[in-house]
Amino acid sequence: MPLARSLSITSLSGLEEWDEEFDLEDAVLFEIAWEVANKVGGIYTVIQTKARLTAEEWGENYFLVGPYVESNVRTQVELIEPTNPALKRAIDKMNSSGCKVYFGRWLIEGSPYVVLIDVAFTAWNLDKWKKELWDNFSIGVPWFDREANDAVLFGFLTAWLLGEYAAQCEEPPHILAHFHEWLAGLGLALCRQRQLPVATIFTTHATLLGRYLCAGSVDFYNNLADFNVDKEAGDRQIYHRYCLERTAARCAHVFTTVSQITAVEAEHLLKRKPDIITPNGLNVKKFSAMHEFQNLHAQSKNRIQEFIRGHFYGHLDFNLDKCLFLFIAGRYEFSNKGADIFLEALARLNYLLRVNHSDVTVVAFFIMPARTNNFNVETLKGQAVRKQLWDTAQTVKERFGKKLYESLLVGQLPDVSKMLDKDDFTMMKRAIFATQRQCQPPICTHNMLEDSNDPILTCIRRIGLFNSSADRVKVIFHPEFLSSTSPLLPMDYEEFVRGCHLGVFPSYYEPWGYTPGRLL
Structure with a gap:
């Protein structure tokens, strides 16, 4: 045998000198x-x-x-x-x-x-x-x-x-x-x-x-x-x-x-x-207060929007307030996790939004770890440009506020034409020139080791979702698990989920462990 x-x-009876019941402390x-x-x-x-x-x-x-x-x-x-x-x-x-x-x-x-x-x-x-x-x-x-x-x-x-x-x-x-x-x-x-x-x-x-x-x-x-x-x-x-x-x-x-x-x-x-x-458990108390959940959703959504501003710099021709964030996440099993169905659905959704001239934009995230060797340079540059634009705006705002304060302090209404000087305009023009981009916003945030054979990228090439200005559905493939220490999207998975509007999991093979309950 x-x-x-x-x-x-x-049976535990085969274990030497082990009673069927014992004190947990032992x-x-x-x-x-x-x-x-x-x-x-x-x-x-x-x-x-x-x-x-x-x-x-x-x-x-x-x-x-x-x-x-x-x-x-x-x-x-x-x-x-x-x-x-x-x-x-x-x-x-x-x-x-x-x-x-x-x-x-x-x-x-x-x-x-x-x-x-x-x-x-x-x-x-x-x-x-x-x-x-x-x-x-x-x-x-x-x-x-x-x-x-x-x-x-x-x-x-x-x-x-x-x-x-x-x-x-x-x-x-x-x-x-x-x-x-x-x-x-x-x-x-x-x-x-x-x-x-x-x-x-x-x-x-x-x-x-x-x-x-x-x-x-x-x-x-x-x-x-x-x-x-x-x-x-x-x-x-x-x-x-x-x-x-x-x-x-x-x-x-x-x-x-x-x-x-x-x-x-x-x-x-x-x-x-x-x-x-033994079903997997969830700490439901963490999500019990609805008003707190709404506040956390708004905070997380703002952080995702900041990432979007950097990722799509130079092509930010859509209204972020009318933008929906969708995502699929898990092991990189293209068919088992339903990534193939999700991409096909996104292509059809993109067509319907375009022919109906909708002002709604959908950004779909794919969070699935794959073989990479580093971050995409263009993606890192986008976040650097966004930060530089923010710093420039803050500098101009502080100088504007100081002049406004000094004018009010002496009891005079400010001369709006003199509130911004030549240096301010020079800084702003440089910032605007920095946002000019000759290429489309990247689909993948990292450099893939085998991008020509990657299932998600191959499917995207076939269905034609290239993040062009005409597309109402944008795709971002993040081939790495999310982390709060990431220089691109510094968020944990739970924070990211809170900031999105919909998680899509059309799995064919699904053990029904955690995914459904966590997304409720």
């Missing part, structure tokens, strides 16, 4: 995901929004485990010494054995503890661990799949961490480990194979094979029960990934998903019915 199948049980919870302090997709939001309540409930016994990414750590994590003695000994032992493990607080609401593991530093173990993976689970991972190789490294390192922590505990530990998605799932399977005293939970927020099948124009939901999963995964060259995900689902003591439709999908594709459905 395959090891994964023999370990596929839900337990330690490790929550393990590739997106801890490392934004890749929606799981980052899931963990970030639940962290405060989980940290309040578990206190000093709650630890998030993720990969160490230096660029993220600099802005999101405060590195400190471990507070838990057993965990400190475990981390020290791993570091002395050739690993790099960091401990700190994630700078989000709740400030949870995080354990970050540098997977690249231990890449020299990859071949050895791949052999162990094959010997114990009969799963082979090809050398060219970097993401799967990272999953192997991360899985072995997290299992090492949990095993070392259990060994360093002075009394028999009560360890709960909650693993999210296939990238972290190998650690769960290794915990079971090594018979570590760890109760395991595996949550899938979507299935790998489901994503790939939907992206391949398959009638997915009507044929869910009929797929030959091994063949379909092999045909798409993701069989090794699928095996990692399925092994984690089958080995977990408790298997969960985020929605009923994903539960049905997991039952057919991963061959295990979820034990429980």
